[in-house]
Amino acid sequence: MMTISRLLSIIVFSLMFYGCAAPYKPVPEGYTGSIAYVEDTYSHKQTSTAHFYELAMVNGRHIESSWGATRSRNYGRGREFDPVMVKRRLPAEPLEVTIQAYQFFSTDFESMIGDNYLLQHTFNFTPKANEEYRVKGDVLWLRTSVWLEDSNGEKVEGSFLSLEAIDRKEKLKTDKEKRRKEKKEKKLKQNSSI
Template sequence: MKAALALASALALAGCAGLEPATPPDYTGPTVNVADQAVPAGGQLLHVFEMTQVDGRRLMATSMATVRANQGRGFGVSPVALSNELPLRPARVRLQALTQYGTPILAMTNPTCRTEGEVVFTPEAGKAYRVAGRIAAEACEVWIEDSATKQSVTDKVSGKGAGP
């Protein structure tokens, strides 16, 4: 539970310094869209599936944007899902699945999940992708899938579940 509070505090205090776009500034070729997801699981809880880095570049993440958008709103939380444009070439992508509550006190007193890891992702032209996952008592998982087919296109990153 202390980890959940530390995460919430870090997200609330995180600044934009050091954040970069998913596509390198010198890249001029075609790109594909990869959308994060923030799935409501009650008025005070979201399940967030996001991309936080591409080839070592730290991105503005859905969890950070959601914290900022919901500051001062009490216990409720409304999702702010971001998306990124990636070049058509293989990339090392850091994915994260987490539970995000409206306030840090809720994270201290309820089940939480946070798992992250790196996968290799090779996007294809003409496709759209989304970061998907599962948060359950037994496991927390995150991966990238084809938006149209809902088929996984990366390995899954798995971690400890949100259960007791």
């Protein structure tokens, strides 16, 4: 039987990807500065699951996801799917980025009953001009890890995060409470300015 915390994590995870607004584009139209690239990756593909490692947010704003691209491209295929990894352009300037590792499920039913082992990590990062980065990780029952690698396979400083299963669940809970508090403070600030 599904626990309340699992159901809530599924709802939160789904809402991250089903936003009404178009995803944020970190490189605006007409940008003439230097750029770098970040590509999502995957591993352990099976019939209806895979481990996805992706760039989720830039400067606190959601961007195009490999989860959404994969679900969209494979719509109507049932449990079968081919992963679609997104490669994004980023300005070569100081950024706050959020990377994540999780288990992808090809069907809604599986995502409701399975544990996605979601781990998100936010850190400050200044991409090097013309560098190609890849989000990498491990998604295991006991531990989930995520990091960013440069084109030489070196981990980007500050990008590595690895948590045991129990710590991962506590981090999700803490992050959720932090987002709720920030949302409440923002709403109070908006109401006080009216």
